[in-house]
Amino acid sequence: xxxxxxxEKSYRRAGERVLACAIDELDVARGEQIAVVGPxxxxxxxLLHVISGxxxxxxxxxxxxxxxxxxxxxxxxxxxxATHLGYVHxxxxxxxxxxxxxxxLLGALFARGGGKGRAEACALLDRVGLSDRLDHRPSELxxxxxxxxAVARALVNRPxxxxxxxxxxxxxxxxxxxxxxxxxxxxxxxxxxxLIVTHxxxxxxxxxxxxxxxxxxxxxxxxx
Amino acid sequence: MRLSxxxxxxxxxxxxxxxxxTISIVLGTALVAFLWLVADQADQRFNSSSKGYRVILGxxxxxxxxxVLSTIFHxxxxxxxxxxxxxxxxxxxxxxxxxxxxxxxxxxxxxxxxYRGFPIVGTTDEWFxxxxxxxxxxxxxxxxxxxxxGRRFRFSHEQLVQEFxxxxxxxxxxxxxxxxxxEPDHSHIPEQLREVVIGSAVAKRxxxxxxxxxVPTHGSGALAEAHSEALCTVVGILExxxxxxxxxxxxxxxxxxxxxxHNAVHPEEKGEITADRIExxxxxxxxxxxxxxxxFRSKFQRRPEAxxxxxRYEIRTLFQMVGNITLALRxxxxxxxxxxxxxxxxxxxxxxxxxxxxxxxxxxLGARRTQxxxxxxxxxxxxxxxxxxxxxxAAHGAALGLGPTLQKLTGVPLSGAVFGPRDFxxxxxxxxxxxxxxxxxxxxASMTDVARYLSPDR
Numbered sequence: 001x002x003x004x005x006x007x008e009k010s011y012r013r014a015g016e017r018v019l020a021c022a023i024d025e026l027d028v029a030r031g032e033q034i035a036v037v038g039p040x041x042x043x044x045x046x047l048l049h050v051i052s053g054x055x056x057x058x059x060x061x062x063x064x065x066x067x068x069x070x071x072x073x074x075x076x077x078x079x080x081x082a083t084h085l086g087y088v089h090x091x092x093x094x095x096x097x098x099x100x101x102x103x104x105l106l107g108a109l110f111a112r113g114g115g116k117g118r119a120e121a122c123a124l125l126d127r128v129g130l131s132d133r134l135d136h137r138p139s140e141l142x143x144x145x146x147x148x149x150a151v152a153r154a155l156v157n158r159p160x161x162x163x164x165x166x167x168x169x170x171x172x173x174x175x176x177x178x179x180x181x182x183x184x185x186x187x188x189x190x191x192x193x194x195l196i197v198t199h200x201x202x203x204x205x206x207x208x209x210x211x212x213x214x215x216x217x218x219x220x221x222x223x224x
Numbered sequence: 225m226r227l228s229x230x231x232x233x234x235x236x237x238x239x240x241x242x243x244x245x246t247i248s249i250v251l252g253t254a255l256v257a258f259l260w261l262v263a264d265q266a267d268q269r270f271n272s273s274s275k276g277y278r279v280i281l282g283x284x285x286x287x288x289x290x291x292v293l294s295t296i297f298h299x300x301x302x303x304x305x306x307x308x309x310x311x312x313x314x315x316x317x318x319x320x321x322x323x324x325x326x327x328x329x330x331x332x333x334x335x336x337x338x339y340r341g342f343p344i345v346g347t348t349d350e351w352f353x354x355x356x357x358x359x360x361x362x363x364x365x366x367x368x369x370x371x372x373x374g375r376r377f378r379f380s381h382e383q384l385v386q387e388f389x390x391x392x393x394x395x396x397x398x399x400x401x402x403x404x405x406x407e408p409d410h411s412h413i414p415e416q417l418r419e420v421v422i423g424s425a426v427a428k429r430x431x432x433x434x435x436x437x438x439v440p441t442h443g444s445g446a447l448a449e450a451h452s453e454a455l456c457t458v459v460g461i462l463e464x465x466x467x468x469x470x471x472x473x474x475x476x477x478x479x480x481x482x483x484x485x486h487n488a489v490h491p492e493e494k495g496e497i498t499a500d501r502i503e504x505x506x507x508x509x510x511x512x513x514x515x516x517x518x519x520f521r522s523k524f525q526r527r528p529e530a531x532x533x534x535x536r537y538e539i540r541t542l543f544q545m546v547g548n549i550t551l552a553l554r555x556x557x558x559x560x561x562x563x564x565x566x567x568x569x570x571x572x573x574x575x576x577x578x579x580x581x582x583x584x585x586x587x588x589l590g591a592r593r594t595q596x597x598x599x600x601x602x603x604x605x606x607x608x609x610x611x612x613x614x615x616x617x618a619a620h621g622a623a624l625g626l627g628p629t630l631q632k633l634t635g636v637p638l639s640g641a642v643f644g645p646r647d648f649x650x651x652x653x654x655x656x657x658x659x660x661x662x663x664x665x666x667x668x669a670s671m672t673d674v675a676r677y678l679s680p681d682r
Contacts, residue, residue: 049675054588075592082590089678093585097237105225110590114226153589 001161001193002028002051007060009046021046023060026211030160033184033194035204038213044197047213048163051195052085053077065160082111086154086192088183090166092146094138100125100149101134107153117156124152128182143171144179151183155190162187164196168203180206227595230586231603238575245567246611252561253615253654254622259553260646261623262630265638267543273297273467274535276357276365279520281310281507281530288533289542295333295506296535297468298343302335302505306530308388309500311507315381325519326512328365329354332384333506334480337440337451342426344440344473346480348384352376352421355508357465365510369469374434374460377419379476387478388499396497413454417479421460425470434458438473440483451483477504561654564611565661568604572665583669584677593670600666601659608658612651616643 004026010017021043028034036044049055050062053069054077062069065084069077081087086107094103101121108117125131128148138146147167154162167183168176180196180203187194196207204210235242274296282291283304293299315330331354334346345351356365422432432438436458441448456475464470481502509532511520520532583596623640630638 045679046675049678052588054674054678075594078587078590078592081588085590087588089585089588093581093588093678095582095585097233102225102229106586107589109225109227110586110592110595114229 001030001032001065002026002195003061003063004051005061007050007057007062009043009050009055009057019043021050021057023047023213028193028195030193031188031191032209033187033207034196034209034211035207036195036197036211036213037199037201037204038197040199042213044199044213045165048087048165048195048197051161052087052163053081078110083157084160086157086159086162088147088150088154088162088164088167092138092150094146094149094153096138099135099137100130100141100145100152103138103149104153104156107156111157120158121152121156124156124186125149127186128152128179144175147171147176147179148182151179151186155183155186155192158190159192162192162194164194166198166200167196168198168200173200173202177203177206227599228602231599231606234575234579234599234603235606238571241571241575242607245564245571246607246614248560248564248567249608249611249654249658250615250618252557252564253612253650254618255557255560256554257616257619257647257650258622259550259557260650261619261640262638263550264644269467270297270539270542273357273465273469274539275359276355276510277508277535278363278511279509279517280533280535281306281314281509281520281524282505282533284528284531288531289538291506291531291533292535292538293542294335295508298335298472305503305505306507307500308332308502308504309498310527310530311504312385312500314507314509325516328510328512329508331355331508332477332504333508334477335505337442337480337483339426339438339440339473340430342423342430342471342473344420344475344480346475346477348477349376349378349380351474354510356510357467357469369465370463371421371460372424372463374421374458376421376460377474377476378416379478384477385499387481388502391478391481391502392497392499399497401497413479413482415457417476417482418454418456419459419476420456421462421474422458423462423470423472423474424464426473427461432458432461434461440475454479454483561657564654565608565657568607568658569661569665572600572604572662573668576665576668579669580672580677583672584674587672587674588678596670596672597666600669601662604662604666605655605659608661609651609655611658612654615654616647616651620647 004023006025007021007023008019009021010019012018023043036047038044046055050057051064053064053072056070060070064080067080067084069080072080095106098106101118104121104125105117108121111117122131122134125134125148128151130145130148130152133141133145136145138149141149151167154164162183164183167180184194184206194207196203198204274292277292277296280291280295282288282295283306286303290300290303294302311330311332314327315332317327329350331347331350335343337344351369352371353368354365356368358366360366420438426432438456438458440451440454440456442451443449456479462469509520511517517532517534517536521534524530524532586596587593620640620643623638625640627638627640
């Protein structure tokens, strides 16, 4: 489902290029649930951005759901991301002016167009235990509830791949792990491949497989 | 959930900025629409109302524009007087020709009195039987004025001549030039002379109907001097002409010289006092042929007692005079509109920083750059469209509300009830301008660095 070969992504800082992510080889099978762990700055978040097509690597191949992302235009990658991927961010990134239901519907909006996905959104919010919080704005929800909304939004299009960046966020680890377990359960029912990045070993242990990224500290890239 | 929902929700979230931006658009649009309304209606009124008046003979020592404004539009005071002899000369020669020009009509006018702010015009039968404000394609009169209720008064040219001969004799006796016992009796004015036909606007606004009595006054307001001896009965109501004819009252011309305090002949008049020396305000003339106006003009250029004013020419001059003011006002209103558009630009541009995180989230959810661009441009379009629509309605509302006051001050009526294609063009234009103002912030939004703004520490 995910195949990365010789991927490198760097950025420019003070005139020098700094390596942000380097992956020789990464394979994730369909339906697999893996965790990518590693110290801060090893490129975990950059890896997610590359897999989601938000960033294009400087070199290497990124094949996701049989599509070579490096060959796609930006707008094709946007479309691909909307239809094939779900994304749970570390701080959940819910939009403040919208209710829980509307935040979930946002996920459907860019994949399917306006006015669609309401039934699925309601069903998913029900599944994550928020059927009585549909009209609540993020500021009216607890951190755990916000995480559940973020999970529902990521899964509303039944994505082939679910990416999660430190999905427990800054909340109580026990509550976070419960939500994570729920997320993995729903993803398994949807046959969705899950890749999470975390620095928390206990979170990683909930996954089927753990991949460790080496530290990139001190690894530079020659001036281009 | 639709893309437009994202835009409207953003507007709602920043309601104060959105409201202030919209208000600036409302003001700009309202100013433009209001100026258009005033300019259009003034233009229409001045041009269509002057059709029946090809030439007006008026006093020499005043501006021709003053004669036109006073005689046709009842704007300003009567600019002076001309001797009755001038009218008689033109009128009596019209059966054949005057200065080799064929005449259709020559109608005398006397002004000076009013009734509750509406001017009273003294004239003859010919105002109702000859004068025509409507013209065919060759400029020929189509039909005389129509009386929709009641009848016209009867006061012919011949009666006027007889009356003025009598008035002249009275003046001569009064000044000791002639011997006689006839003392002018101002207290008894024949009922036939105390009949009034009123314009439709006068009837409507003052609630007058047939049989009502009115007392003409000299001047208006607290200083008005009532001519109770000239108590008139309303005998007819004219059809609506949507012009200044509607806002006047018409009485037999002789009435104006019968009332107390009116000097038929200037007190310091030294020459022989005849009917021809009696003063009237103007003569409305319609002549045949394309060069008739010019013939009158040149003929009276050499005469000391009157001049020929050509309304068509004077109104054009008037519009040229006020044209620069109108242009300046339009310039200001366009500037206000541009400021409104800049307001949209600044408001959107400034909020972009706080919205970048939201935009990055949408991009991570699969929103394309063009969709982000569309959302921001829609927001700008929505604000400017709402502002433009409200502005046009505000302008028409202001015209409705200020119309009566403006008419009182300037004599030009203003109606706000008519919406024209130009209003729709204005709304569309302002919306497009607003949309364009939103384009740069929209491009900036669409270029948001997603990876950077999704960072958890943002």
